[in-house]
Amino acid sequence: MAEGRALAVRVDAPAGPTVGALVVSPPVGREAVVATRTTTALALAAADAGFVAFTYSPSGEGDSADLRPGDDLSEAWTADLAAVLAAARAHVGGELPVHVVGLRVGACLLDGLNGAGPGSRVAWEPVSGRSFLRHHGIIRQDSVDVPVVEDGVELEGVHYTEAQAASLASLRAPCRGPGVLLEEDRRAALRIALGAPYFAHVPMDSVHRIVDGFDRGPARPTTPWRGETTADLMLPDGTRITERRTTLGHLPVVVTTCPGVPMRVGATFSAMGSEVKAGPGRLWADAARRLAPEGVVSIRADRSAIGEDTGPAQIEEPRPYTDGCVDDVTIPAAHLRRYGLPVVGVGVCAGAWSLLRAAQRGVFDEVVAVNPVHWNPREEVYDEVFYRHYHGGDAPSGATNPPSADGPGAADxxxxxxxxxxxxxxxxxxxxxxxxxxxxxxxxxxxxxxxxRVSKEMAIRHPRVRSALRPDVPLDLVSMLVGPLRGPLTVTLLFGTEEYRIFCGRGGRRAAAAARRHGVDVEVTHDPVCDHSLFSRASRERTLSLLIERLGAPAPTGGGARTGEASTAPGDAPRRVDTCAETS
Structure with missing residues (x-):
């Protein structure tokens, strides 16, 4: 707890005696997501060396509480770090060293820790707040073809008020010298926290060099961490909600409820790809808190080897299109089902794929799927060649069964x-x-x-023809994933422009009509503001409004066709779509 704001903290304890503690001051914004594996690897390496490692999310980041109106951002983040440092020192005692490692913008907060007791301070790849804003402003403009909002400062996956941006810009990066660690390989340095998570690089040599440089105190028995796992949060309108950090099976989860409000609907949120349970731009955390007063009890969960479930050997991106991921999304759904609630699964891209597959097992009453683009349900289709193709790499020599005509390493x-x-x-x-x-x-x-370009259009508009010309390319039709679904079930699909083209070209409208004949209530919406990863603020607001509409209404019961397919442009009301040609 920092100045009344609840902070989400991961604590990794050593298996043997304790020789000190480590506090990891992480990057912020999109960089915090990309660098998750690096900060986790650092914490786990420190725990192996006998240090109790504390890795937290600053206020307004991840699963921590929001910043309050009027909070100065840099002052709040400095207070957050000081609070975690104080908790770490209280846990291990005043004689043992408590080291602090700040990564990227997190390194700018170290200057505010003067007189904080024994322990070293390491500024790892520091970047100033001004540089952070400039760089990610450019990325937002260049990577997402959706206009930025006029108020405040919009980066990819994060939005700051003018006052918050000014406060962030005031943070200065430490100068070169003792305690500043810069990677010799500058390309590898950028990959620690920039780009997409699947490009992220974990510099294990630097991780071990940092930990090896820590002073050790006299070994003493490790005391179990007894920190709070439940926090009360106050919404802007004064409503009090409760969040509890726990585990279901092996999965770290956050359960959000509103005391005194009867539970009406259960919702489980699954992140996209290898991202974390707070969701794209914290959307799942925001949605869970917004929906709690409506009687929605929600669980946002990391999947195996993602986020807080990341283990010491998992420095590479896990595969998101697997049978194991499908099993993971059923765990929170089964927990909610025990309360007798209708259960809604919410996910983006690969998360939506897992939810739609899990819906074939009858664990959901409704699935809200945002921007799914791959429809083949077979795990083996998503092999090494698939990931290398979609991540821009080269296929390994001798690879077979590539999923795309564009994929390298195609069978000859x-x-x-x-x-x-x-x-x-x-x-x-x-x-x-x-x-x-x-x-x-x-x-x-x-x-x-x-x-x-021709191959891409062929894959979108004529998948059967493309597959006939290339027998080594598995077919990818919407009917393969949606066809096995049976009612009573509601499926709500929200697409951006490119994703909707893929849906139409791969037989989506025909598959939706067939599903309706089997009692599945399918609603398809196309909105141009929905970029694929929900980087834009407009796309997150659009998705949130859809969730409020779906989950804030009477509990879904499935079955019975409602509307057909709708398309909206910014400012337009939903309307029927009959102009997207479907070819298969």
Whole structure:
């Protein structure tokens, strides 16, 4: 607790004696999500060395309480760090050292810890608040084709008021010198906290170098952490809600309720890809707190090897399209079902895929799926080649069964035959491209770009034709995931523009009509403001309004068709869509 604000803190204790403590002051905003594996690896390495490690989310970040109106951002974050440091020192005692490592903007807060007792201070890849705002403002403008809101300062996945942005800009990065750690490999340094989580790099050499440099105090028995696991939060309108941090099975979860309000609906939130349970731009935390006074008891859960479930050997991104992920999303749903509540599953992209697969087991009364783009339900389709293709890497040598015509490492049916090699159209095409490139430099790149566009359009608009031309490319049709669903069940699909094109091209409207005949109430909405990862504030507000509409209404019962498909543009009312051609 910092100045009345509840902080979410992960505590990793050593298996043996304690020699001190570590407080990790993390990055903020989108960088906190990308760097989760690095901060977790640091905490776990410290615990292995005998330190009790405290990793927290500052106010307004992750699962911590929101900043209150009038809170100065930099002062609040400095107070947060001081509060966690004080708790760590009280836990291990005043004689043992308590070390603090600040990463990126988290390193800017170390100057406010003067006279905080024994222990070292490490500023790891520090970046000033002003630089953080400038850099992520550019990323937001370049990566998302949705206008920024006019009030405040909008970055990707985060929005600050003008006062908060000014306070953040005042944070200065420590200068070079003792206690400042900069990575020699600058490309690897950027990958610690920038880009997408699947590009994230965990510099284990630096992690071990930091921990090895800590002073150790006299070993003493480790005392179990007895911190609070339940916190009361106050909403802007004065409503009091309660959040409890616990585990279901092996999964770390946060349960949100509103005391005195009868439970009416259960909701479970699943993050996209390898991101954390607070959701894109903290949307799931915001939605859970907003819906609690409506009688919605919600659980937001990390999936296996993600977020707080990350283990010491899991420094690479886990695969989000697996049978294990499907099992994970059923755990909180089954818990909510014990209360006799109708259960709604909410997820984005890969999280939505897991929920739709789990719905085939009858664990949900409704699924709200935002921007799913892959529809094949078979885990084996999402192999190493798939991930390397969609993450922009090269396929491993000898890889087979790529899921995309664009994927590298595609199977070559003529490999091993001299006659086949002579007849191989790919080799002939490559030879022709080489001759053209020699005559007109740049021709090869232009043709490759054009071919990539054609292949992408083929995958979207004519998946059956593409798969017939490439037998090694598995089919990816909406009916494969939606077809097995049976009522009573409600499925609410929300798409951005590109995702809606994929849905239509892969037979989505036909699959939705077929599902309705089986008693599944399917509603499809297209809104141009919904970027894929919900980076824009407009997309998060649109998703939140949909959740309030769906979960704030009477409890879903499934069955019976309602409306068909709706499309909205910013400021427009929903309307029927009959213009998106469906081909399969």
């Amino acid at each position: 049916p003529t490999r091993g035959s001299a006659a086949g090699r002579r007849r191989d159209p790919r080799r002939l095409a490559a030879a022709m491209l080489g001759r053209l490139e020699a005559r007109r430099p740049g021709t090869e790149q232009r043709l490759r770009t054009a071919m990539e």
